[in-house]
Amino acid sequence: MIGILGGTFDPVHYGHLRSALEVKDIFGLTEVRLIPCAQPPHRQQPSATAWMRLEMLKLAIGSQAGLIVDDRELKRDGASYMIDTLSSLRQDFITEPLLLFIGSDAFNQLTTWHEWQHLFDFAHIIVMTRPGYEIQQLDDFFNTRLTKNRSELAHNSAGKLYFQQVSQLDISATAIRNMIAEQQNPGFLLPDIVIAYIRQHQLYQRQ
Numbered sequence: 001m002i003g004i005l006g007g008t009f010d011p012v013h014y015g016h017l018r019s020a021l022e023v024k025d026i027f028g029l030t031e032v033r034l035i036p037c038a039q040p041p042h043r044q045q046p047s048a049t050a051w052m053r054l055e056m057l058k059l060a061i062g063s064q065a066g067l068i069v070d071d072r073e074l075k076r077d078g079a080s081y082m083i084d085t086l087s088s089l090r091q092d093f094i095t096e097p098l099l100l101f102i103g104s105d106a107f108n109q110l111t112t113w114h115e116w117q118h119l120f121d122f123a124h125i126i127v128m129t130r131p132g133y134e135i136q137q138l139d140d141f142f143n144t145r146l147t148k149n150r151s152e153l154a155h156n157s158a159g160k161l162y163f164q165q166v167s168q169l170d171i172s173a174t175a176i177r178n179m180i181a182e183q184q185n186p187g188f189l190l191p192d193i194v195i196a197y198i199r200q201h202q203l204y205q206r207q
């Protein structure tokens with residue numbers, strides 16, 4: 001089974017890295033692919049360029065076994081839609097279960113994603129919840145796909161919805177960018193090697 005964690009990673013931080021490692025172990029995944037979004041369709045354009053965000057991810061992951069940086073969204077033109085990314089991954093992994101991990105905030109917006117219903121044609125969707133998170137009322141579309149049985153994920157290559165609690169660290173890239181702009185030290189929120197890259201390229205300084 002292969003895990004997929006998309007994001008802007010502007011910059012990558014320990015919240016991302018810790019959840020990637022945690023879900024890899026919980027679900028017994030062969031690998032988790034961290035996929036930086038080149039041109040987010042839904043939000044403000046990121047502060048750092050896509051290539052810089054990719055570089056920071058590569059530095060952060062280093063040689064951590066089972067975590068892979070996947071640059072496929074940077075190789076496409078136009079808005080980076082997850083449906084295109086999953087379709088492309090499915091061509092690489094024809095029969096393997098694909099698990100797309102999204103935060104509960106992202107899940108609440110899922111029905112605004114391009115061709116969102118078809119995401120389930122290519123992958124399972126795993127919603128990473130915080131302790132105490134109440135699952136919102138699901139409509140029929142989601143209820144028919146919902147499973148509470150983890151083994152169903154391995155027995156189907158796509159199509160299931162599953163909620164998994166993870167120990168989310170209270171870290172956000174927005175807060176890190178703001179700290180750097182305010183000349184505060186973001187140490188211990190993200191790897192030192194990424195902080196060094198940010199300094200070297202003078203990223204996230206106040207305009």
Ligand code: ATP
Pocket residue numbers: 006007008009010014015016019101102103104105106168169170171172173174175
């Ligand atoms: P920003 O503050 O710029 O919106 P972010 O820190 O939320 O960024 P993204 O790159 O947008 O990071 O997030 C990518 C994915 O990682 C999303 O699925 C998001 O839910 C998840 N994520 C972000 N922060 C954390 C965290 N602290 N713990 C666990 N997952 C996180």
